[in-house]
Structure formats: structure tokens, C-alpha cells
Amino acid sequence: MATRLRVGVIGIDHNHIYGMLNGLRNAGAECVGWATGPETPEKLCQVFRESYPDTPQKSAQALLEDDSIGLILSAAVNSDRSGIAIAAMRHGKDVLVDKPGCTTQTQLAEIKQAVADTGRRWTVCFSERLDVDCVTLADRLITEGRIGKVVQTVGLGPHRRNSHLRPDWFWDRNRYGGILTDICAHQFDQFLHFTGSTEARVVSAHIGNVANPDRPDFQDFGEVLLEGNGGRGYARVDWLTPDGLPTWGDGRMTILGTEGYLELRKYIDISGRPGTDHVFLADRSGVEHFDARGAGKPFFSRLISDRENGTETAMRQAHAFLATELALQAQALAEGNL
């Protein structure tokens, strides 16, 4: 029997760390310690401590030098993630990093170099796909051929701004990376995944500030048009979720196939059925609603299994690179720097 995977956490600035760590723990991994950066608010440390009282806080260096650790997780501030990931790989560890995996083309080049030099793996946890039950069900329906060949995706990714809860880096373009790099990262991932594209380009990209005149540098709206060798994609993201919505965002994914389509209402079926993870299908024989709760999140056990077996079932390295590359290209294009 394989040894239990030991993981370490470096960076807890985004609460995605809980989805990442819980996913891996549920899949059998053991967390042997956690560390954070100098800026992380004590409040966040306290919540983490209370969530995992048996996991000791350590220095990042101690975790990097612990040879029993096979995988480092990080949800540090966006712009700090690549440094942590590269250090981890150069210490012989694989990496699972919150999205965005990095915020600049230079960082991405350095990450690619570190992967090439070390043979380690750099995986990005695109939680809006990998930590969502209804995507698992959608994958199954697509594999069964229910909608024919996928030809296009339309992703809507609204988010609640929650200004009063946000740290300084949330408002700093260079630290969060811009809206297309940051919350749109999920959309590039889903587009590539559902269309099965291994090559893709950004056709058009746009950012805007439509509702936050008091923060002129903030990007509260973004959209991209994509073309891949497996299909096309459009995505819109924003920070405009109204206060009356009972969750943080009405995340939707419409997957158009040659013989039917799927609509995922991930977090809410607005003024409809209760709960999360709604999948709607129309195909040649009818329409159907699926409650996908409990469909599972196989990403985490696949990630562990890939380490043991040398396989690439959780996420191809090339996919993590391409999704990130598209995000950085779109951001640059929208900002007029491409």
C-alpha cells in the first residue's frame, strides 16, 4: 500500500486554501504543517488554527526542508504564489496552487523553467471546476455522449465584492493580477476542459470599471472570447453580485454540443430549486434536471494517485500552463499591453 501523502501549506491569504486542503485530506492526505507570509492578518491565522488544531504552524523554510512532504499547497497573495511554488519545486516537492497560479508572464516563464529543471508538477486548483459537484456530473453526461461533440462554452462568473472584508492586496492590480488573470482564471480552465482544447488563443478581451467610480483602478468587469482546437468559448466575469442574492455568485456554465446542451447553475438556481449543483440537460429525447450534490470531486484523489503512478489524470501540466497563459494574454490584451 502506498504511503500516505504528506502535504504542507505555505500561504493562507485566500480562503480557497480550505477547499484545497479539505479536498486532499478527504482523499487521504495528511497535513504536517502550515506557514504564512509576514503580511497575513492574524485573524486569518486564527481561523486556520481553529480549523486544523492538530496541524502545527511552522516556518516556510522548515516545510520546504522537510523531506517527508511531497506536496506544497499555497493560497498566498496572488503575486506571491509563483515564488513559493518555485521554491517548493526546487526543494523536490510538487505544488498545488490556488488560482491564479501567477500574475505575470515572467513568473510563468520561471515556473515553466522550474518544472523543466526539477521534473516536479505545478498544478493550479481551479476551484470553480475542480471543487464543484455539478461539474463532475456534467463530465459524466458529456462522456456518455448525451450532447454530442462539445462545440462551445458560455461561462458567467459574477462575484460578490464584499469591499468591507477585503485586504489591501485585493485592490492592488499588481498583487491580484487584474480581473481576467484572477477570477476569470476559472473560465479559461473550464473552456479548455469542456471543449477538450489543447491549443487556444484569445480572440478578444476587455476589462472595465462600471460600478466603482470611487476606486478608478479597480476592474469590476471583464470578458473574453476564445478559440481553441476543440471549440469556442465566451466568458464574462464581474464583481457585481447584488446584495440580495443569497450566495456569492450566480455562476453559470452553458455547454453547447452538436446534439444537446447542458446548463450548470453551480451555486444557486435563482428563485428556483433549493441548494447548489444544478445541472440542466436538453438532448434529443427530452429535458432533465439533475441534483448533482454528492457527485464527488475526483480531482483530489486523482492528484494523489498521479503522484503514485506517474499518470496525469488530475490535470495535465500542459493544461495548467495553457489556462494560465491565456489568462495572462487576455489581461495584457485588455489592458492594451499586447
Add this chain to the structure above:
Amino acid sequence: MATRLRVGVIGIDHNHIYGMLNGLRNAGAECVGWATGPETPEKLCQVFRESYPDTPQKSAQALLEDDSIGLILSAAVNSDRSGIAIAAMRHGKDVLVDKPGCTTQTQLAEIKQAVADTGRRWTVCFSERLDVDCVTLADRLITEGRIGKVVQTVGLGPHRRNSHLRPDWFWDRNRYGGILTDICAHQFDQFLHFTGSTEARVVSAHIGNVANPDRPDFQDFGEVLLEGNGGRGYARVDWLTPDGLPTWGDGRMTILGTEGYLELRKYIDISGRPGTDHVFLADRSGVEHFDARGAGKPFFSRLISDRENGTETAMRQAHAFLATELALQAQALAEGNL
């Protein structure tokens, strides 16, 4: 009291003529005669005769020369509509034409010239907005300020192909005009309307054939990205409605505002509530579903009233021109002719 508006019909090749004529009759107009082209199948004439047994069939020329007629309606073959419209205007009549109002830039220029020369009005019946109750309710909610300022629209316009029922011209690019000119016409109209844009440009446009390899010239997929002086828009149209959907298309319109959003599920709430005309609202105070059936279609009575009062409440002439211009530009861009 104003005299009852007398209308004539020239061209019944698309069944949109029924929505147009019924809308005007319900608003008080009287149809004094109908004519069709030489190619119109006898089957269509028979259905029209049975629908309006008291309305005499006449020659197009007789209708054009009937001075008692104030408005000519046409749902002739797409590429034939401009000729009919121009003849009607040059005979002193206003025109209400099915979408697309024309299929080439030359036709549009000729129409504009006829409007300028005659002072008559050329209105396009974009039925996916003007003949839909839930749009009327959406307009009211937007006017009440429920979603703040509209910043973007996302329109999905899938249609059922129904190959076995289609006439030859349906498959002829030059006669139907291409998918962006034809079924996407509705989307340009809705984008301009909901964002309140009076100037706009096509940012990107694409057409494809993804599911009809036996008809290589057919366009079964199209998408456009739009930018206007009142907001942005994305639209996708296709001929891929699966047979299992209980209606011809799951037409959706998502209207994003600075303080909330609306989703219109026009013809079906897939695997949800029964009936048509569903409006979903999320704003600062909550989420809400509206059954918009019965909200009305004020376009038709406004069109009549505009003729009487010299107003432009049904559709500004500039709007009909701009929506058509965008469609033709998008089609040319997608076909590599721009």
C-alpha cells in the same frame, strides 16, 4: 377619433407575418389585402387564407397603388424584403418588415435613400423583443431602476433547424443573408435596446458549421461581441436546438446592471416552471421570479400611434438602421469580407 389604420401584406414566406399582422390587428389596424411572390408555396398561401378568410388576396401592385393603405407589412424571402419596402415607401407608405430588414449593404443604402427621399418610415419587427411579453416586463423593471444602470447583455438565441420543413431559400446564403444577418438580427436589436446604445461597433464576429457536414455552406453557429455607447454585449445564435426541447429554442437574455441583473427565459424555463415569459431578478433586496405572461406588446399600438402623432416611440428610425448595419457588418466580418 383617428381613422383606423389600413395595412396591406406583401410577402408571407416567413410565418413571422402572423405575429406582425396579429399584433397590428389587435392594436386596431385593419388588413385590406395580401399579396405574395411567385415562389411562395401554395401551402403557405392556403394557411394564410384560412387564417384571415375575410382578407382578399390581391396583386402587390394593387396594394401599392391603394391610397387607403398606410402601412405595408412584409415577411417575404429575406433578400426580397428591401425591394418591397422601397416600393412601398416610394408609393407613400410606411413599412413594417420582418427581420432581417435586408441582406446586403447595398440594399440598406437603398432603403436609407428611400427613407430620406420619401420621409416614410422603415421599421423592422424584431420579434424576439417586440413580440415577447417578458421583454415588456423587463423594460418596466429596468425603468424602475431595479438593476441600476445596464452595463451588458448576454443573449443566447438557439433555434430548431427543422430541415425537413425548410424551403430552398433557407439554405441559400444569398437569400437568407447568413446566420448573423438573419437570426442574430434579434440580438443586435436587443443589445442596442437594453443598453440604450445609439452608437455601436462589432468588436468580433464568427460563424461556423459545427453539426451539418452534409450542408457545407450552411451556417449553424454564430457569435458576436459588441461595444456600444451605452454598454457591451455578447450574443450567440445557433441552429442546434435538440429535438427533446419542447419548444423551438431556449432563448435567454441576461441583462447585467450596476445594482442587479435580470435573466429572461423567454420561451421555456427548462425543466422548471411551466409556460413562457419567465423573468428572474436579483437586486439588492433579494431574488424574484415573475410570470410575465400578459405584460403586453406595446410595440404595435405605439407604431400606430406614432403614425398619427409624428412621434417615434415604437422604434427610432436610427435604431432600425443601426441594428441592421451591425448585423451586416458582423456577417461580413465573420465571412472575412470586411
